[in-house]
Amino acid sequence: MKLDNLKKNPFSTILPLIIILTLLSLGILIPIVTMVILGAILAYYVRYISQIISPYIKNHTLSVMLGMIIMAIPIILLFYFTSSQFVSIAGSFFGSLQQAATGNSSIRMAQINDAMHHLNLPSNMAQSIADTIKSGVAQFISYVASLLVALLSSFPVIAAQILILIFSIFYFARDGDKVIQYIKDIVPDNDQDFYQQIFDAADDVLKSIIMGNLIPATILGVLSGIVYYVLGYPYALLLAIISGIAMFIPIIGPWIVYGIIGIFSILIGNTLQGVLVFILGWIIETSTDFYIRPRIAVQYSEIHPLVFLLGFIYGAVTMGIPGLFIGPLILGITYAAYRIYRKEKFTSKKSTS
Helix, strand or coil: CCHHHCCCCCCCCHHHHHHHHHHHHHHHHHHHHHHHHHHHHHHHHHHHHHHHHCCCCCCHHHHHHHHHHHHHHHHHHHHHHHHHHHHHHHHHHHCCHHHHHCCCCCCCCHHHHHHHHHCCCCHHHHHHHHHHHHHHHHHHHHHHHHHHHHHHHCHHHHHHHHHHHHHHHHHHHHHHHHHHHHHHHHCCHHHHHHHHHHHHHHHHHHHHHHHHHHHHHHHHHHHHHHHHHHCCCCCHHHHHHHHHHHCCCCCCCCHHHHHHHHHHHHHCCCHHHHHHHHHHHHHHHHHHHHHHHHHHHHHCCCCCHHHHHHHHHHHHHHHCCCHHHHHHHHHHHHHHHHHHHHHHHHHHHHHHC
């Protein structure tokens, strides 16, 4: 049977076969579908960079590769600086990683002991509290060390995921126009306008995602760094970077930084310093997460701020860090589809009345 006769025949095995093959393919791709989707999203920004440098580099493939490198450089440098600083500080305070993993870390608790002494508690109670804190810190370090060991043991899986992400970014960035054209070719003519509006909405959402993630995180990091510096905390720059990065952590966010240093300040007797970290941190986090982020995102799209907020938060909860990009994209396109459909239906009713 020729494909030209597909519409004339009341039943065809072609469409059921395509559906079955699609479902089987999805079954194979489920473990890596998050990385593939994230790669497609990041490819959008790589294409933007490659278009800027394309007048100077005529080869499209080379410009895409350079775009990927340019986008990766600040991420790699940021990771290197924070990880090296953190390892250095943790090593000087807690001892070696091997000792921490076995629970025998040589933790320096002199400041905690001094804080217990300044509280004027009974000696037995102060010693009990100090021992509890020491035990808790030791268990925490042992837990972190175990996580690092588990991370290293799962390196092949992580490496495979990263490899899939890199290849997805490259091929979507290089051949994205072909993918879009392929979708347009299989869409019925009557639905072309609807899907074109969906593509335009997806373009706006992708612009909003990058602006709604990086700019608020940068603002939060800068404001947090100012607070740390004014309050006299050492390593203010490192703490600022960690606070900005922590904004991408679902639910907890920068409170993983505010909470730890605030509680520590209170324990060592700097009560005002710790309380100010909590108060100012709450103001900064609330302002950036619930006001600045939605406001910036909406500047580039007609999507309601609540949709972006839900996508950012619960996308990260369900899919981790990739969900910060995938969640807003899915919810944003869904919202746009309903809005476009409603608009077309309303226009159709108005024209027939």
